[in-house]
Amino acid sequence: MAVIGNYFQVKEFFKTNNKLNQVFAYLDDALDPTSEVHQRIFSSKEPRVQKNDIDGECFAMEQVYMTKERESCFFESHKKYVDFQLILSGCEQMEVIDIRHLSFKNFEEDKDFISYEDSTKASKIVMQHEDLSVYFPNDAHLGLAFFETKQLVYKTVVKVPVEYFR
Template sequence: MAIIGNIYKLESFFNNKNLKVVFDYFKEALTSGTEVNERIFNLKAGAFEKVTITTDIFALEQVFHTKKREECFIESHKKYIDFQLIISGNEQMEYIDIDKLIIDKSYDKKKDLITYNLVDNTSKFLLQKNDLAIFFPDDAHIGLPLYKNSELVYKTVIKLPIEMFR
């Protein structure tokens, strides 16, 4: 049930889910001159920083070069919903339901991560600035693939406990 769209349109769609703190953080991440935006744009390529938003919610602020699909992996999570926002750059993402996959590495509770064997029958979509992809526990996804050419991407991912969404 992955959801993909423009952050500002999705914000109004989710206004009854009490996600104000999530969307307030994302708007700061997108607004030049704010503390969050400057912190992310001051990260070096390859950085992956965990930032506490509330006692239950955190963000993974990251800067990376997109890469060949064969160098990526399919993943899903059990405990958290991923809210993935592109701040700058283009990232080709892929989605597939977990029931269509074979597990490569079993659930790692500490990382909240399951990885799967790479397959070719995924749905592919391009994320650009202001695009938000939301992945639920049944949504396996591939991040980091390049679109046309490798490029530098500035991105942040909110990890929201599934219990807070229900």
């Protein structure tokens, strides 16, 4: 059950889950140009991924990357974590599909990373500034694909333990 929309509306959707307070405080900072988090993410013009702890259980993968051809992308999901993916700058095409509709390819337990064979039946979503997508363990998602033109994207992906939602 992916949740996708404007950051502030999605934040409102999760407001009753107090376990997410630090996650949303971090995401608020990521959107605030005066914050240390925002400045750290935007300090690079080169592609990179940097891991940062949020609360000892949640962590962020701060990313700068160039979008690419759809054929170079892949579907993934996770067992232990829910992904909160926030676009800070740029635009990318995401795809999402329930894992039941895909063929399993590989599982890397140490990375909590499941990959799948490609599919043309997934829903396509254009993600841009201030858009947040939340992917649960049953949501296979494909990112990094360009929409209209290749461009540099600044994004942060917060990994939240599934236990936060029980």
